[in-house]
Amino acid sequence: MRHLLTTKGLDSDTAITLLDVAEDMADVADREIRKLPTLRGKTVVNLFFEDSTRTRISFEAAAKRLSADVINFSAKGSSVSKGESLKDTAQTLAAIGADGVVIRHPASGAPQVLADSGWIDAGIINAGDGTHEHPTQALLDAFTIRRRLHGKASRGKDLDGVTVTIVGDILHSRVARSNVWLLAGLGADVTLVAPPTLVPADTSGWPARVEFDLDAAVDTQPDVVMMLRIQAERMHGSFFPNSREYSRRWGLDDARFARLGTDSIVMHPGPMNRGLEISSMAADSQQSTVREQVANGVSVRMAALYLLLSGDREGTK
Amino acid sequence: MTTAQRPPTPSLPTRDLPTHTVPTNYLIGGAALPDGTRADILLADGRIDEIGTGISAAGATRIDADGLVALPGLVDLHTHLREPGYEQSETVLTGSQAAARGGFTSVFAMANTSPVQDTAGVVEQVLALGEAAGYVTVQPIGAVTVGLKGQSLAELGAMAASRARVRVFSDDGFCVSDPLLMRRALEYVKAFGGVVAQHAQEPRLTEGAQMNEGALSGELGLAGWPAVAEESIIARDVLLAEHVGSRLHICHVSTAGSVDVIRWAKARGIDVTAEVTPHHLLLTEDLIAGYDARYKVNPPLRRREDTEALRAGLADGTIDIVATDHAPHPVEAKDCEWDAAANGMVGLESALSVVHASVVANGLLDWADVARVLSQTPARIGRIEGQGHSLAAGAPAELTLYDPAVNRVFGTDDLSGKGVNSPYLGVTLPGRVVSTFHRGYPTVLNGQLQDASLIADAGRESPRG
Numbered sequence: 001m002r003h004l005l006t007t008k009g010l011d012s013d014t015a016i017t018l019l020d021v022a023e024d025m026a027d028v029a030d031r032e033i034r035k036l037p038t039l040r041g042k043t044v045v046n047l048f049f050e051d052s053t054r055t056r057i058s059f060e061a062a063a064k065r066l067s068a069d070v071i072n073f074s075a076k077g078s079s080v081s082k083g084e085s086l087k088d089t090a091q092t093l094a095a096i097g098a099d100g101v102v103i104r105h106p107a108s109g110a111p112q113v114l115a116d117s118g119w120i121d122a123g124i125i126n127a128g129d130g131t132h133e134h135p136t137q138a139l140l141d142a143f144t145i146r147r148r149l150h151g152k153a154s155r156g157k158d159l160d161g162v163t164v165t166i167v168g169d170i171l172h173s174r175v176a177r178s179n180v181w182l183l184a185g186l187g188a189d190v191t192l193v194a195p196p197t198l199v200p201a202d203t204s205g206w207p208a209r210v211e212f213d214l215d216a217a218v219d220t221q222p223d224v225v226m227m228l229r230i231q232a233e234r235m236h237g238s239f240f241p242n243s244r245e246y247s248r249r250w251g252l253d254d255a256r257f258a259r260l261g262t263d264s265i266v267m268h269p270g271p272m273n274r275g276l277e278i279s280s281m282a283a284d285s286q287q288s289t290v291r292e293q294v295a296n297g298v299s300v301r302m303a304a305l306y307l308l309l310s311g312d313r314e315g316t317k
Numbered sequence: 318m319t320t321a322q323r324p325p326t327p328s329l330p331t332r333d334l335p336t337h338t339v340p341t342n343y344l345i346g347g348a349a350l351p352d353g354t355r356a357d358i359l360l361a362d363g364r365i366d367e368i369g370t371g372i373s374a375a376g377a378t379r380i381d382a383d384g385l386v387a388l389p390g391l392v393d394l395h396t397h398l399r400e401p402g403y404e405q406s407e408t409v410l411t412g413s414q415a416a417a418r419g420g421f422t423s424v425f426a427m428a429n430t431s432p433v434q435d436t437a438g439v440v441e442q443v444l445a446l447g448e449a450a451g452y453v454t455v456q457p458i459g460a461v462t463v464g465l466k467g468q469s470l471a472e473l474g475a476m477a478a479s480r481a482r483v484r485v486f487s488d489d490g491f492c493v494s495d496p497l498l499m500r501r502a503l504e505y506v507k508a509f510g511g512v513v514a515q516h517a518q519e520p521r522l523t524e525g526a527q528m529n530e531g532a533l534s535g536e537l538g539l540a541g542w543p544a545v546a547e548e549s550i551i552a553r554d555v556l557l558a559e560h561v562g563s564r565l566h567i568c569h570v571s572t573a574g575s576v577d578v579i580r581w582a583k584a585r586g587i588d589v590t591a592e593v594t595p596h597h598l599l600l601t602e603d604l605i606a607g608y609d610a611r612y613k614v615n616p617p618l619r620r621r622e623d624t625e626a627l628r629a630g631l632a633d634g635t636i637d638i639v640a641t642d643h644a645p646h647p648v649e650a651k652d653c654e655w656d657a658a659a660n661g662m663v664g665l666e667s668a669l670s671v672v673h674a675s676v677v678a679n680g681l682l683d684w685a686d687v688a689r690v691l692s693q694t695p696a697r698i699g700r701i702e703g704q705g706h707s708l709a710a711g712a713p714a715e716l717t718l719y720d721p722a723v724n725r726v727f728g729t730d731d732l733s734g735k736g737v738n739s740p741y742l743g744v745t746l747p748g749r750v751v752s753t754f755h756r757g758y759p760t761v762l763n764g765q766l767q768d769a770s771l772i773a774d775a776g777r778e779s780p781r782g
Contacts, residue, residue, distance in 0.1 A: 008536070086654050107656035108527075108538035109608030116607065117652075130656070132538030174538060200535025201543070 001307045003115045003124040006133045007182035012158060015186060019143050020155045021303035022296070028065065029299065039068035042099040042309050047089070048127070049075040049105045054270060055127050055137075058294070059102045062301035068309070071096070086110060090119035098122045100309045108132035123308035125301075131172045137269055138178035140300040142186060144289050145224055147296070148265050160187035165217045167193045167250060168228030168277055169239075170210075171200050175269045176228060180208045188224075193217045195250060197239040214249065218256045225260065226267040227252050227278045247276050257282040265289055341757040341779060344374050348382035348718060350708055351389075351685040358387060360714040363757035363779050368710050380762075382718050385751055386684050389692040390422025390715030392704050393665065394485070394514070394592060395568060395640035398424070398455070400446060401439070402431025407645040407735045409443060410769065412665070413452035415643065415734030417760035417767075419665040420717035420750040422453050423696070423704040424643075428460040429490045435460035435471035437479035444481040450769070451776025452760045456701050459483040461502045461513060465491050470502060477509040484700040487514035489568055492550060494520050499554060503563040510700060512590075514566040515554055517575070518616065522546035527656060529602045529617045537605065539655065542617050544572040551575050555582035555589050566698055567591040569642050571616040573626030580635045590698050592640040593627045595671035596662055600624075600740060610651045610658030611740050614644070624675075631690060632681040638695045641668045645736025663736040667727060669719060670746040677721075678747060703756075714757035721748045733766050 001014065028034055044063040046056050056072065063070045073093070086105075093101060100123045103111050108130030115124045128134040145162060146154045164183050170176045170192050184190050184207035191209045192199070203210055211217055218225070230246060240246045247253065252266065257279060260266070266278075266288045274280050283290060345358040357372040358365060367374075393416065399407035407415075409426070416424045426443050428434035434443060440457035447455020459476035463469050465488045476483040486506060493499045493515060502513050523546045528534050530541025551567055555578065558565035570576065570591045582589050602618045612618060630636040644661025651658050664671075672691065676682045682690070688707075696705020706712035725731075727741040753761040758775040760767055 085649065085652075086657070087649075087652055105654065107654040110654040112608050113610075113654050116609075130538050131540075171535075177536070177538060201530045201541055202532040202535055205532050205536065 004135055004304050004308060005111050005115060005124065005126045007135045007138050007178045007185070008133070010135070010182065010185065012185050012187070015139070015142070015182060016156065016158060018139060018300070018303050018307060019146060021306060022139070022143050022299040023155055025302035025306070026296070026299040029295070035065050035067060037067050038306055038310050039063065039066040042068045043071065043097055044068045044100040044102065044305065044309070045071045045073055045093050045096075045098040047073045047093065047101050047103045049103070049110075050128070052104055052128065054294070055104060058297045059127060059301050061298045062305055065298070066302055066305055068100075068305065071098070086114065087117065087119050090114055090117065094120035094122065100125065100305060102127045104128045106130055125304055125308065128174050130174065132174050133178045134174040135178050135182070136297070136301050136304055137175050138182040139304070140293055140297040141179055141226065141267060141269070142182055143296050143300050144267065144293050145265060147292070148289065158186045159183060162188040162224065163191070163220070163222040164188045164224040164226065165191045165193055165222040166226045166228065167214060167217070167252065169198045169230055169234060170194045170228075171198045172231065172234070173228050179226065180206055184208060191217060191222070193250065195240050195246070198234070214256065218259050221261045222264060224265045224267060225252060229269065229271065230273060230277050243276055251277050251279070252282045253279045254281045257285070260287070262287070267293060269293065341775075342374065342377040343380055343754070343759070344372060344377040345380045345382045345387065345718065348385050348387035349684075350387055351688040353684070358708065358716070360754060360757050364714050365708060365710055365712045368708060380752065384722060385718045385720050387708060388420070388684065388688050388717045388719060389706060389708055390704065390717055390753065390755060391420045391669065391691045392695040392699070392701070393421050393424045393641050393643070393668070394638060394695040394699055395489070396424040396426055396643045396665065397429065397645065397661070398426045398443070399645060400430065401442065405647050409446035409455060410450040411733070411735045412643070412645070413447060413450040413455060414766055414769070415663065415665040415732065417452040417753050417755065418731075418733040418750065419667065420669050420719060420753050421665060422715040422717070422753065422755045423456060423701060424453055424665070425456045425458050425485055425699055427489050428458050428487060429465060433460050433464050434458065435463055435465075437472065437475040437481070440476050440481035440483055441479050448776065449773060451772040453755055454701065454704060456699060457481045457483055458485045458487050458514070461486045461488045461493050462498065467491060467493060467495055467498065470498070470505065473502070473505055473511065474509065477511060484509070484511050485514055485566070486511055487516065487568065489514065489516045492516050492518040492520060494550070496553060496557070500557050500561060503558055503565060504561045507563050512564045512566050512698060514568050515550065516568050517547045517550035517554070519546040519550050526617075527613075528605055529619045531602070531620060533602055533605065537608070539605075544574050544619070544623075547572055547616060548574040548578055551578050555579070555587050558589060559585065559587045563588070565589045569594050569597065569616055569640070570627065570630075570636060571597050571619050571623065573623045576626045576630035576635055580630070583635060590637040590694075591635070592638045593631055593636045594642045595639060595664055595668045595675070596740060597627055598624060598631070598639070598675035599671050604740070608655045610653065610655055611662070611738055613655060613658045613660055614662050615660035628676050628681055631676060638690045638698065639668065639672055640695065641665050643734070645734050646738050648737065651738050661738065663732065663734055663739050665734065666732050667739060667741050667746065669750060670727070670748045671741070673721065673748045674746055714754055716754050717750060718752040719748055720751050723747070723749050725749060
């Protein structure tokens with residue numbers, strides 16, 4: 001694997017390999033010394049053009065557990081805020097000798113441009129680009145679902161026949177896009193539920209059904225319900241009348257949560273708006289995987305860094 | 318242009334003419350005219366002196382045009398020359414050179430310069446820069462509103478009465494979205510035979526828009542530019558033009574729905590004309606999948622169905638002309654992430670080949686149609702004199718020789734402007750502009766752009782109008 005830019009086009013064998021490596025990494029977390037020497041001497045740069053403390057520290061922990069040197073480059077207060085281009089930033093990181101770049105960027109496609117540009121010869125991991133993709137989030141979600149379903153027997157398994165309902169702002173969600181491609185690619189049966197204003201113009205090519213009625217979706221007793229965060233800026237774009245109406249129609253409140261089967265998994269990529277898209281009862285229940293998702297994120301990101309950066313990378317000398 | 322409306326160039330001090338002065342008598346032998354007949358064409362004193370077979374002329378420079386198509390000099394109703402203000406992108410001189418290289422003898426220079434072409438002084442400056450360059454007739458377009466801000470009318474009458482004789486007014490880059498202001502502009506330009514060229518883009522429906530709204534924009538996570546944002550403005554404006562009895566031109570039509578609306582308006586007798594760009598005839602949105610910013614343009618590349626509707630509309634006359642929307646940018650404006658990149662493509666040098674590839678090679682248009690959509694009709698819409706005449710004795714010597722038989726991989730060597738933001742680099746395109754004649758002298762000869770100082774001299778010395 002040269003880069004990890006999207007889950008679209010990631011074949012299921014590669015995805016399962018990555019999830020299996022993540023299982024190995026998770027085992028490391030249970031040891032007394034939680035550190036592997038694998039990436040000793042490698043430099044990983046966390047290049048964050050958007051604030052995201054959660055994702056950055058997850059990648060930082062992952063890289064450090066693999067003994068890589070980590071440089072955190074935040075756009076705020078840096079040369080980027082003084083107008084430096086992505087090209088100049090990338091060439092600066094190349095000159096420093098970055099082996100891997102974890103990039104979070106508000107522009108969709110920025111990681112792809114970085115990977116194709118020739119500005120820098122490093123492995124690129126997309127840590128979320130605009131409203132496009134967030135592949136490590138989808139991988140940790142798949143990992144979490146697989147572990148809930150199969151426990152210690154997860155290795156080698158796909159998600160064949162698992163029913164997943166993703167609820168919320170699909171239009172602007174990179175988490176939703178990455179999950180649609182990955183989970184469907186692993187065999188899951190994916191349904192999207194959202195207000196019509198928050199569904200992309202044409203999803204006919206997506207391996208997912210689109211519905212508007214959360215109650216009907218809940219009553220199908222899906223194996224997984226994944227709630228997406230509603231961003232504050234959507235409140236003012238006339239996507240829906242107000243947060244209360246959104247919550248009434250598309251929130252996982254106590255009543256809807258109670259109607260889910262007791263085996264249903266409730267997921268949220270965080271940070272949560274409690275009482276808006278998810279009730280505290282749902283978020284704090286045994287069925288909620290919110291905290292597991294955070295822990296699994298480190299394992300999955302360790303696996304991605306390992307596959308990209310250990311040994312001779314494909315396509316490089 | 319006539320001497321009555323544009324004063325003759327002041328006489329130059331007497332001097333010995335340099336020996337390298339460009340001759341102005343040319344005998345073009347054996348060219349195919351747009352209607353397919355073969356003819357010799359004698360150019361003398363800035364005019365077509367004679368056209369027919371078996372012409373001989375002592376002293377004329379003979380040019381063999383066997384196998385070449387002779388077209389009236391191409392006229393581009395939509396060019397961004399960037400000067401004054403954005404000289405790092407293009408100047409009137411370099412844009413004129415790009416135009417000549419593409420077979421153009423006249424370009425209409427869009428108003429979004431800095432300062433904006435919204436006063437008589439600025440349009441006269443652009444006119445003078447074009448005259449000094451000498452490669453093509455540079456006809457300035459005037460802004461509709463002060464500073465392109467869409468708030469109050471610019472001095473349209475002053476620009477019309479200026480030495481630049483502005484007849485086309487446009488806020489291109491921005492839509493005149495205020496319906497009352499658009500109505501007033503359409504009414505006001507009737508006083509001097511003007512036309513408002515509308516950049517049809519409903520601003521609220523396209524806030525932050527990055528590409529055509531559809532399946533691909535959803536997948537790529539790029540904010541959508543819906544077709545309805547163009548079509549709704551065109552529908553409004555054709556009805557306004559009908560209501561006030563004025564003339565409307567629609568810039569860069571890009572959607573199948575727009576073609577339908579314009580077809581309906583024309584059937585109703587509304588005085589509307591429309592243009593399509595070469596890139597909207599040939600390229601589709603799927604090129605954007607790798608986020609290569611060379612494909613970022615406004616209006617955006619659309620679907621295959623739109624391209625086909627635009628081609629059909631051009632063939633049946635619903636769309637009147639092809640105009641390039643030549644939009645040069647410095648390298649750094651494209652060498653970046655998609656959202657940060659500038660909109661626009663250079664198009665002058667490739668236009669004729671792209672029209673050839675998209676609508677001539679498949680038989681939708683013949684060369685007479687090409688002469689119509691790339692020369693005669695744009696000159697008529699823009700009310701420019703000395704351009705867009707059929708090739709006939711007595712017509713101004715404005716013509717282009719095109720070799721339709723070759724195929725070539727388009728590259729930066731084919732570009733003569735400052736911008737290299739062409740979507741066709743590395744693409745095999747048919748045909749090649751061999752020579753371009755403007756006011757009787759060659760600006761491009763055998764594929765070679767002629768030297769700038771020679772052309773400036775030729776421009777000063779040849780009779781105007």
